[in-house]
Amino acid sequence: MATYDVAITVPEGWTAVTQGSPQPDSTQWVVASRSEALTVVANRFVVKTRSWRAASGQAIQLATYLFPEEAALSDEYLDASARYLDAYIPILGPYPFSQFAVVENFFPSGLGMPSFTLLGSGVIKRHYIQPYALGHEIVHSWIGNGVFNRVSEGNWVEGLTTYLANYYYHELTGDQAQAREQRRHMLLGYSVYIRSGDDYPVERFSQKHDEKDNAIGYQKSAMVFHLLRQELGDATFWRGIRQLSDRYLGKVAGWKELERLFEEVAGLDLRWFFAQWIERAGAPELAITGLQLYPLHGTAGDPRTIEAVVQVQQAGDAYQAPVDLEFELAGGRRHVVRVRVREGQDRWVVPLSERPLAVRLDPDIHLFRRVARSDMPPMLNLYVTDGVRTVVPPSMPSTEHTSPFTELVQRIMTQEQAKPSISPTTIFPSERREGQLPNGSVLMLGGPLDNVVAMDALRGCGERIRVTESGFTVQGKTYDGPGMALLVSCRRDDQPDSVVTMLYGTSPQALGRVARLLFFYGWQSYVVFQDGAVVARGDWEDKMSPEVRFDQP
Ligand SMILES: [Zn+2]
Structure with missing residues (x-):
């Protein structure tokens, strides 16, 4: 690890940004904090800076380095940066750098660097200021870029950053409902993507390559910190978190150092805790x-x-x-x-x-x-992770109305060819319009009017869904008009681990964008779209908390 003095020369009209503090002429940078590597970014940026003082009194320069097209978003990012820094300085101690900058990248990236975050244009445009986004990158200033992960011993950095940013920010701002939703989502993420026996311990996580790594290295790992907090009590847990950045700033720490530190702060033997949650694969049932x-x-x-x-x-x-x-x-x-x-x-x-x-x-x-699959709310991700999947295209011959579906089917098949590890999807032959649907989960394209099999398949939805000629009704609320689309999942009543998901639109225009982004809407039982934008979403009942009702006397 090293500190740096950097002199940067760029062509006329270009600006460079790197770690540490810019000197007055912006061509010299002093990187006083030790870091693992140095990253320099240069482009034709519009630079905006704000001399800011945190509630703690610490002076921090906030900055955005954006392309001219996004320059108008600067204040939104500066305001959000100030908000997160004020939230996390009391928890993690003084911000470890003198500047925090949001820097736009022409590659699609979301990277937390010491003293700046490098974000792709796509995410900058989408107002990437949420706790799981900008909040997460800011927490990495301490966790990951202030205190470094000992890479030879797994990765605790993503779990703790996810806990503090994606989750704890909601608790901190008093949004208990959203905090509960995040905990629920962490259990769902793990239970959907990790089949029993197809698991590895948190300590073996190093980097995210797929949803399974995300479920273990981010979601389960974040919940481990929630469990540690419950085990130690709030005061002791937060003292430990603060000690972590005080003691290890500019140094490396692994799971072993965390265990020792929390044991010291709590005065408890925590070997059993780390053995149970970090070294053992799986989860209680x-x-x-x-x-x-x-x-x-x-x-x-x-x-x-x-x-x-x-x-x-x-x-x-x-x-x-x-x-x-x-x-x-x-x-x-x-x-x-x-x-x-x-x-x-x-x-x-x-x-x-x-x-x-x-x-x-x-x-x-x-x-x-x-959580057992049969206890989760029905959702598209249960279809996606089912070992047996069938797509049922509309029974009508391909027309303008069905073309978003044709493209969707082609895309699913292409993606599967690229990932031979997953079991193949069956396409229900369009000439077979009667009889039984195959076992497993079913993705049905089109409503009952396009698709005779639809009627029967939707039985599991009961009274909650009704499809009409010009629209549909979800739990009694009617959505009408040419721009409406509905993605809805219901349990197969004879196979509680599997779902039937229907994608229905009142016109091809209503479906185009939805069909392209379909798999981004995997976590809810129903999503209603108007002209491609979400206007309503929700879940059917889940059974995620085991319940027994008493017989009446
Ligand atoms: Zn991260």
């Missing part, structure tokens, strides 16, 4: 397997009149972790107790003031665990 209610004959005046005995079983080797049990009481009231799973089978006795209607395990999704 929990089910409520027993439930009884007993009347309590306590002392007079004691409000506890009933005792619930709850039994939870883990599949496979047992994990140790805290988990919430939520009792639903009359009038929608809730009573939550935190218990701890330890053995393959655990049993708790919980006194209650009244007879509960139901009990749920981990209702707010704080535990990292595997």
Whole structure:
């Protein structure tokens, strides 16, 4: 690792940007913080700078280096940079550099460099200021570019950065609903892409090459920090995070250093924790397997009149972790107790003031665990990850109306040829218009009018979806007109691990853009588009938190 003095000469009209601080004439840069490498970027930038002082008092120069076409977005990026720096300085300590710059790249990139982030034009145009985007790159200023990862021992940097930026920013700004949604998404990401037994431990993750690496090295790893926080309590956990940047700024750290540091800060032996979550592949799978209610004959005046005995079983080797049990009481009231799973089978006795209607395990999704496919909300990604997939093209001969579908089918086939590892998709022969759909998940192109098989396949949607001549109805709300399109997934009622997904549009224009970007909309049960833009989205019920309802007396 080294520090640098850099002199840069560029042609007239060009500007260069690199790490560290620019000197007044912008051709000299002083890179005082030690770093693993030096990156210099030059282009015909429009440069905008802002001398800014963080709430902590630290002076930081904010800058954007954008192409003329995007220069108008400068203030949006400067404002967002200031917002994230003010959010993370109290958590991670002083910002390790004197400048933070957003630099536009003609290659599609999203890279966090010491003191700047290098972003492709495509993402700059799309207002890339969200916590998972600009927020993530700013956290890398400390985690990854301030404290370096020991690359020979896996990669904890992406998990912690994902936890602090993509997830924790929502908690920090008080958006509890969005924070829960992020936790839910991390469990879904892992459970959709990682089949049981087709897994590797977090410590073996080094770099993201595919969705599986993302699920382990980003999502599971981020949840491991959430579990560590619950294990240690907020005060100790955040003291540890702060110590990490204080002690290791300009140095390398691996999982072992993190383990030692948190043990020291907490005064606890955490070997079991890191062995369980970092060195072992997989995730807990929990089910409520027993439930009884007993009347309590306590002392007079004691409000506890009933005792619930709850039994939870883990599949496979047992994990140790805290988990919430939520009792639903009359009038929608809730009573939550935190218990701890330890053995393959655990049993708790919980006194209650009244007879509960139901009990749920981990209702707010704080535990990292595997969710069965049949318990997830139906969504396109269940089709994508099904071992048996069938595309059903419209039964009508190819017309202007069906051409977005023809292109989509061609694209799916081309992509599969490039990835021979995945099982091939079957195309349902268009002359066979009757009889049974094949097993597994089905992607149906066109509505019931284009496609006679559609009617039957949509049975799993029940009353939630209705297709009309000029539009459709989703849960009672009608969408009409030539620009409307619907992507909807429902469970196959005879095969709960598989889904039927329908892509329907009221005109070819409504479908063009949607069909091209189809696989970006994989996480929801339904998405409604108007002229290619999302106007509504949502999920059918999921069963991600195991629940048992009590029989009424
Ligand atoms: Zn990252």
